[in-house]
Amino acid sequence: MTRWTPDPTFYPSPSDAAGAPAEKLAYIAAFDRTAERPDAIAVVDTDPASAGYGTVVGWTDLPHTGDELHHFGWNACSSALCPTAPHPHVERRYLIVPGLRSSRIYVLDIKDDPRNPRVVKEIPPEELASKADYSRPHTVHCGPDGIYISALGAGQGGDGPGGIAVLDHTTFEVRGQWEADRGDQTLAYDFWWHLTQDVLVTSEWGTPNMIEDGLVPELLLGRKYGHRIHFWDLAKRTLAQTVDLGDQYQMTLELRPAHDPAKTYGFVGVVVSVEDLSASIWLWHRDGGEFKVVKVIDIPAEPADAAVLPPALQPFSAVPPLVSDIDLSVDDKYLYVSCWGTGELKRYDVSDPFHPVEAGSVHLGGIVRRTPHPSFPDEPLAGGPQMVEVSRDGKRVYVTNSLYGAWDDQFYPNGVGAWLAKVDVTEDAFTLDPRFFPHGDEFRGRRVHQTRLQGGDASSDSYCFPSQ
Template identity: 80%
Template sequence: MTRWTPDPSFYPSPREAAQAPAEKLAYVAAFDRAAERPDALAVLDTDPDSPEYGRVVGWTDLPHTGDELHHFGWNACSSALCPTAPHPHVERRYLIVPGLRSSRVHVYDTKPDPRAPKLVKVIEPGELAERAGYSRPHTVHCGPDGIYLSALGGAGDADGPGGIAILDHTTFDVRGAWEADRGPQHLAYDFWWHLNHDVLVTSEWGTPSMIEDGIVGELLLGRRYGHAIHFWDLAKRRHVQRVDLGDAYQMPLELRPAHDPTQTYGFVGVVISVEDLSASIWLWHRDGEAWAVTKVIDIPAEPADAADLPDLLKPFGAVPPLVTDIDLSVDDRFLYVSCWGTGELRQYDVSDPFHPVLTGSVRLGGIVRRTPHPGFPDEPLAGGPQMVEISRDGRRVYVSNSLYGSWDDQFYPDGVGAWLAKLDVDTEAGGLTPDARFFPRGEEFRGLRVHQTRLQGGDASSDSYCFP
């Protein structure tokens, strides 16, 4: 008789996940903006007792050039322990790594040597297009029944609609498009779910032609980027409701649902308001039998001398916060908000999700400020806190500084550089402190820019749970 035992990094509840051992390694997507060299997976040592702490200790080049690594994720996670999961025996060992520009999807095995991920499969653009009808793969989430992969474009040269493809947990073959009935959904970006309630949520950015060459002023001022979120029946794969935030609120991107599976609320970050350049955080929640959104955080633009601004912002005389990522701690207490334009990472206590309280703030970089890391006060920084990842116990936050190649070039035309910072969290009172020992940057990343980080054993944005 064969007996399957779950992966030891799977936990049935958020509370048990928060008690898990600390991560020893972090995986970072690194890309070559010029597309002349292969992109890579960089591996960082995150063990404070290690002599290599805070250093790049592993490096794996991709087989091609021009992929532009962006988001990536694990093949499996704690959702495999849900009662209806058909694959409780899968392991969290493979990284699913899409190329946002190339439409290739790479599968890397981290188990033989965690510091040297090994390429085991490449899903070519033709397979993704033929079997699912999509291109420009973006976000990866491991679900109980497969690997979910969002995409911004349609098949081949089609500029949309974007949507979600499903990959097999074991073979990594493309099964097909997830949607059975997409309703009015056309623009795509992020997705997440409330598993116990059979609800999936999606957000909107734009089609490939709207984003690949940078932000298009006419589209932004014309209010043509995404400004709605969508709710779906997860089991039936059917669109249920579109909720419009208002067309002034352009680009609702990252979705962060409550980790507590009994709850039906979550947060979405809006990059910019065309009326005043502010950014905002919205809460989705039930309103009777329907869904509603409520704006719970406003972050204003900061006045600036036009001479200090890139061409795109000179007419406005201000720096927009540009909220491009948010992340929610596993205990659902702290929400982290990256203001990539102003160079600020904010921490909010969202114990009452309708009334967030600002409890911490750290400045690094910024379009105008160029705030240095406190451990290296003589090094002005370009870029700003962008992608955010939180350890399962909520005590460590990792931020990287690049958004997307063409957008980096618009907002930081003198160069965005490459850096990744770790911040320690006061989990009792709130607050953030940069770790002076952990600040890989520059040539440690071999001239490549860095984007998303994944933590060995899981992190706050890669797992979902079915038990409270």
């Protein structure tokens, strides 16, 4: 008799996941800004006992050019164990990799040879447009009943509204558009959920014509980028509530809900305030029958000599933090905040989510600082900590340095290069690993964006059972 058991990388609760074995590989989205060479998935050795530790040990070129890989995710994860729509026999085997500029989606199989992912399917932009009426796929989450992908633009004409498309778990066919009633929601960006409470949350950036050629000063100063958070009925697929943070808070980007399904709160990062160039972190929480969103962290801009600033910032004589990513540890204790403009990765203790306490930081790169990595003290770095990924056990944090091609060019006009760094985490220390710094030629002239960790990480799994 055949005995079926779930994928061993699936865990019913966050505390179970936190006890998982350490990852031995990391998958990195690497893209060619010139669109002359194909984008790729780079594979980096993360096993400290390995001779290849901290180096690129695998590489998969994609079959087309001009995709601009951005955020990607797994086909299946711990949400497959949720009792409402269980799929316990799917595997965390495939990477679902969207091209933000091309609107093409790739499916890569890592099972047989984890160091050399293999493209097994392409979803052309025409299919995404015809079946879901979306374009510019952005963020991937594995749900209990399918693969969810947010998209910034509509399929017809490419502008708004953006939203969420759903793919089949097994065939990867586009099922269709997720929303049954979107109300006045038009701008899209990130999404995540409280699965056991039938709540989905979405944030806002802008439509493709607002972002693809870089930050548009007139739109920013005109307060036209996203500044709202939307709360949806997950089962009915309808918009239930919208909270406006205030139009001075431009670009409500990354969403990080508490991992423990017994909790109903989460954090969202705001890139910039047009009033003082500060960045901020906000907390959403349920209060009675509705959600409220309150600011819990302010990160001020730093004064700077206009002569050393890129043209876009010279009139302000300051460097904005430009918080472009946040990540929450699986135990819901630490929130990591990337300040891409000032070149800093901050750690906050959010055990009390209403009153975060800063608990360490590291500097790398930055528009003005150009802080080098300790392994290469004579090499000033461009870019800054951007995409953040936290290991399941919370002991390692990985950061890459590119935000988005056109935006890189505005804020780092002399180039951002490419680098991946690792920070080692304990209760008392928050320090860069001097042995781990793949960069430069190792990425073959590509820029690097998101990281996914073998077996799962802090921003790719959802859980339906509370920690004990």
